[in-house]
Amino acid sequence: MTIQELEKLLQEPERENLEFKNKSSFSDDELFDYCAALANEGGGYLIFGIDNKSRTVVGTKLFQRTLQGYPGRILNVIDVRVKVEELPHPKGRVVIFQIPSRPKGRPIQSRGKYTYPMRAGESLTEMDQETLRVIFIEVDDDFSSKIVPSFLFNDIDESALKRLRELLQLRNHSYSQKTDKDILRALELMDDDGLNYGALILLGKKERIDQLLPSAEIIFEWRQEPNKISHDFRKEWRAPFLGIFDNVWKVISDRNIRIPIQEGLIQREVLAFNEQAIREAILNAITHRDYTIVSQSVFIKADPSNLLVVSPGGFLPGITPENVLDRQAWRNRRIAEVFQKVGLVERSGQGMDQIFESTIRDGKGLPDLSGSDSSQVSLEIPARVKDKNFILFLEKIGHEKQTFFSFGEIYQLELLREKRTLSDLKFKEKFLELGVVEKVGRTSGVKYILSHRYYQHEERPGLYTRIRGLSREHKKELILEHIRREGSGKKKDFKDAFPDLKTSDISNLLQELKNDEKIERIGSDRAGYWQVKDVSN
CATH class of the missing domain: 1.10.10.10 (Winged helix-like DNA-binding domain superfamily/Winged helix DNA-binding domain)
Known part of the structure; x- marks a missing residue:
C-alpha cells in the first residue's frame, strides 16, 4: 500500500471491513479475533497507527521485531492467509493487515475471546446462530454456467472452436454433422439466453477475455535453481483455454529432464514432469478455481525439483488436503463436464487420483497440498525420484506373484514408506500374504512396517532393524x-x-x-x- 492509498482509505466512511487502531498493546488473541471477524465480514483492512476518531496518522510501536512472523502465525491459527506490511508514513510508522474474505459456506473460527467473531460497530461480538446457519447453507453457484450478456457468438475464437470440434469428433463422429451452435448447445455452453462463462473461458477471443474476465489467465515461471527468487523464464496466457492448453504443456515439456533408472542390465527413463500428471493438475486448476477473485491468476511455478500449481479460491466446504482423494466437488461444473465430454479427463473427480498415482509409480513420493488455505489451492508435484528402489521392489513383487497393485494399494504403501510405521493399514491381508509388509507387536501395540525383503532390496538392512525395534x-x-x-x-x-x-x-x-x-x-x-x-x- 502506498501513502496515497492510505490517505484515500482515511477519507472513507467507517464500515464493517475497515478497522483503524491506535493502541500501545494488542494481544495475539485480539489480533486473531479481529482478523477472523474481518474475514467473516468479507475481508478488509486492520490498520495500526491511526487515531480512529480524527483519522490521522499517529504511528505505532506494535509488532516492531515480530511483524514478519505474523502471516504464518495467523495462518496456523485461523487458516487465513493475511498480507502484512509496514508503511513508513511521514507522521509515523503504520502497520497494515490485509485480510481476505472467508470462503463460501465456512465461517472463520478464532481461538481468542470469540469462537466465530463478527463486527459489532467498533468492537466484536460472537456470531449468532442465525448468521452461522446462513453461512453453513451457502452454496457455491456454478460460475461457469452463468450467462455473459455481452458475450456474443461472434466473440468466439475460431481456432479454439476448431480444436473443440476435433476433440469431440475423436470420440463421436456424429459431431461432424452438427453446426457450431448445435455443438455449443449440446455441451450446455449456450442456451436461449446466450453464452455462459464456460464458453468465454474455453472459447472466447483474447480481446473479449481481456474485457470481460481478465483473471482467466495462466502464468508460468521457470527457475533453474529451486530457491532462486527471480525467474529465468516467464510466459503468460490470457486466451481461450482450448486454444492454449497444448502450448502450456509444450512450454513446460521443453524444460523436462530425463531421469535414468537402472535395474540390472535394463535401463529406463522417468520424466521429471509427467505429462498426464501435469495436464491433470492444470485442468484441475481451471475447473476448480474461483473466477470471482478478479485480482489473481492461475500460477504454475517450476524448477528441476518441483512443479507448483496455485489456483485462486480455497477448497470447497467439506474438502481438505486430507480427504481430497475421497471427496469430489466442483466449483465450475459446466467446465468439468465439457472436459469430460471432449476426453481431456476420463471421469470427473479422478484427476487428483491420477496425479498422486503417477508420482508414486515414478518413485517421486506424494504430491503436497499443505500450502493450501481458504484463499488458494496449492498443489506441489515432485519432479525428482526419491526412492527408485521402492517402486522397483513393488514391480518385482508384482511380476513374481502375478499381481497388480491398485492406486489405493500403492498409496497406502507409499504412506508406509514415508512414515516408516503405521498402526492402521488398509489391504493389510494382501500385503502380508505377498510379503510386502510385516506385523510387529501384539494386540493394541500392533504396527506395520515394510518387510525385511524390501530393506534388503534397498540394501539398508540396518534401517529395518531400527524400524522394527527390539523383539x-x-x-x-x-x-x-x-x-x-x-x-x-x-x-x-x-x-x-x-x-x-x-x-x-x-x-x-x-x-x-x-x-x-x-x-x-x-x-x-x-x-x-x-x-x-x-x-x-
Missing part, C-alpha cells in the same frame, strides 16, 4: 536386567526405558515375566514395585 523377548530381558541391577523396578521406570510403548503393553510384559515366575509384585498397584522372584525355597 518382545529382548524387551523382557531388559526389564529383568533392570530389576536385577537396581534391586527393584516400578512401572514408571519401564515407561522411561520404552517411551514408545503404551502403559498396557508394559503391563503385559510384566505379567508375562510374572507368569514365567521370574519376577513378583510387592505392594499395591500404585505404591508397589517389582522384584526378582526368589525361587530357592
